[in-house]
Amino acid sequence: MRYDKVIKGGRVVSSTGTTRADVAITQERIAAIGLDLEGAEVIDATGKLVLPGAIDVHNHFQLPFCGTVSADDFFTGTRAAAMGGVTTICDFAIQSKPNPIMAAVEARRAEADGKVVVDYGLHAGITDWNKDRAAELPALFEAGVTTFKMFMIYRSEGWQSNDGALYSALRETAKLGGHIGVHAENDDLITLFQKEAEEQGLTGCYTHALTRPTVTETEAVSRAIQLCEAACGRLYVVHMSTGRSADILKEARARGVDVHAETCPQYLLLDDELFKREDGHHFGTCPPIRKPADQETLWARLADGTLEVLATDTCTFNSQQKAMWQGDYRKIPFGMPGVETMLPLAYSEGVRRGRFDLGRLIELVCEAPAKLFGMWPRKGTISVGSDADILVFDPDHQITISADKLATNCDYSPFDGMTVIGWPLTTLVRGKVVMRDRQFVGEAGWGRYIKRDPPVQH
Numbered sequence: 001m002r003y004d005k006v007i008k009g010g011r012v013v014s015s016t017g018t019t020r021a022d023v024a025i026t027q028e029r030i031a032a033i034g035l036d037l038e039g040a041e042v043i044d045a046t047g048k049l050v051l052p053g054a055i056d057v058h059n060h061f062q063l064p065f066c067g068t069v070s071a072d073d074f075f076t077g078t079r080a081a082a083m084g085g086v087t088t089i090c091d092f093a094i095q096s097k098p099n100p101i102m103a104a105v106e107a108r109r110a111e112a113d114g115k116v117v118v119d120y121g122l123h124a125g126i127t128d129w130n131k132d133r134a135a136e137l138p139a140l141f142e143a144g145v146t147t148f149k150m151f152m153i154y155r156s157e158g159w160q161s162n163d164g165a166l167y168s169a170l171r172e173t174a175k176l177g178g179h180i181g182v183h184a185e186n187d188d189l190i191t192l193f194q195k196e197a198e199e200q201g202l203t204g205c206y207t208h209a210l211t212r213p214t215v216t217e218t219e220a221v222s223r224a225i226q227l228c229e230a231a232c233g234r235l236y237v238v239h240m241s242t243g244r245s246a247d248i249l250k251e252a253r254a255r256g257v258d259v260h261a262e263t264c265p266q267y268l269l270l271d272d273e274l275f276k277r278e279d280g281h282h283f284g285t286c287p288p289i290r291k292p293a294d295q296e297t298l299w300a301r302l303a304d305g306t307l308e309v310l311a312t313d314t315c316t317f318n319s320q321q322k323a324m325w326q327g328d329y330r331k332i333p334f335g336m337p338g339v340e341t342m343l344p345l346a347y348s349e350g351v352r353r354g355r356f357d358l359g360r361l362i363e364l365v366c367e368a369p370a371k372l373f374g375m376w377p378r379k380g381t382i383s384v385g386s387d388a389d390i391l392v393f394d395p396d397h398q399i400t401i402s403a404d405k406l407a408t409n410c411d412y413s414p415f416d417g418m419t420v421i422g423w424p425l426t427t428l429v430r431g432k433v434v435m436r437d438r439q440f441v442g443e444a445g446w447g448r449y450i451k452r453d454p455p456v457q458h
């Protein structure tokens with residue numbers, strides 16, 4: 001038997017272990033895993049790790065936000081994904097009320113389809129929950145949109161959901177097996193602290209941290225969890241940033257609440273002292289980067305299984321866009337690039353430093369996102385019959401991160417100057433090589449929209 005392609009001589013990794021094996025591909029799928037497989041094309045992986053392509057479930061490409069549009073579009077953003085070993089991304093179709101959610105999904109697909117290099121799914125952002133929105137759910141599930149996002153903040157953008165809407169949406173989506181993702185921050189508290197800062201004449205970058213203390217997240221996380229519990233819903237907390245939130249999550253999971261959460265590399269590796277730098281506004285995100293003690297707890301909760309997903313909340317604004325802040329923290333376009341550096345940072349800082357093992361990394365960036373977002377076992381695993389989304393990863397390649405080495409459409413990286421050991425070498429998306437030996441060889445439009453199932457129950 002001669003297969004189309006064989007990845008030879010590497011160590012194939014899953015959450016349960018590492019095996020020396022070749023991986024054979026026929027067309028777009030994994031056809032065999034074993035020894036001495038033969039292929040028309042051979043990709044040498046001797047001395048390398050062969051991983052399932054990573055999944056980053058939280059990206060905002062070409063998003064109109066904060067008076068500008070995020071700088072990575074669906075091409076440059078998914079090119080960066082491919083270069084970072086990410087073979088599936090999820091973005092968001094945010095409802096423009098009072099129009100239907102489906103209109104946003106269709107518009108987003110029109111923007112993405114011809115441009116994406118890797119596969120993608122869409123969550124729907126719900127901005128006015130009511131009977132009409134509930135009536136749309138079956139059609140959305142049919143279209144592969146099974147996970148939703150609601151915002152507990154952003155009142156002024158018209159995106160905020162009140163508690164009644166959140167409760168009702170949790171109850172109705174769970175009936176179909178879907179979940180509600182929440183951006184959990186307390187708008188009233190932030191508004192109060194911002195007003196107090198204004199009275200004191202504070203506008204600098206560090207004021208962003210001062211006006212969003214821990215309670216502005218933990219109160220919202222705990223409220224969302226209680227609403228979820230009472231509504232028998234399924235909840236997913238996006239970009240969890242504080243250690244206390246992760247502890248609240250741990251308690252909730254221990255009593256059986258169907259709640260899950262992600263954190264992001266910026267909350268694990270960057271602290272709010274960075275806001276005091278000249279370029280501090282580059283690090284402005286919502287929620288803000290936190291304290292070293294938060295980082296420690298988040299790492300521990302990733303390792304112990306409480307936090308199940310690592311994602312990036314990529315929303316790239318370049319230094320020119322960031323300059324729009326002009327000294328006022330309230331005008332910083334909130335977001336940063338990240339999809340390209342997620343996996344190497346998690347490997348180098350997580351696995352190499354012994355914070356968790358390689359199997360846990362695969363759970364965090366491949367298996368759990370595939371299961372929680374309805375793509376398992378098509379995505380997130382090297383198994384016969386799964387999509388041939390594969391990353392050949394060089395565990396010894398050392399790189400000091402700098403923007404000029406990255407494919408993202410941004411002139412800085414929040415992780416500039418950090419040295420990591422371990423970097424993606426070759427990436428395949430459904431059997432097609434999109435990065436070979438660290439050179440981008442992908443093509444716009446190869447990526448495909450993934451109709452997702454409801455999340456796997458667990």
Ligand SMILES: [Zn+2]
Pocket residue numbers: 058060238313
């Ligand atoms: Zn986001």
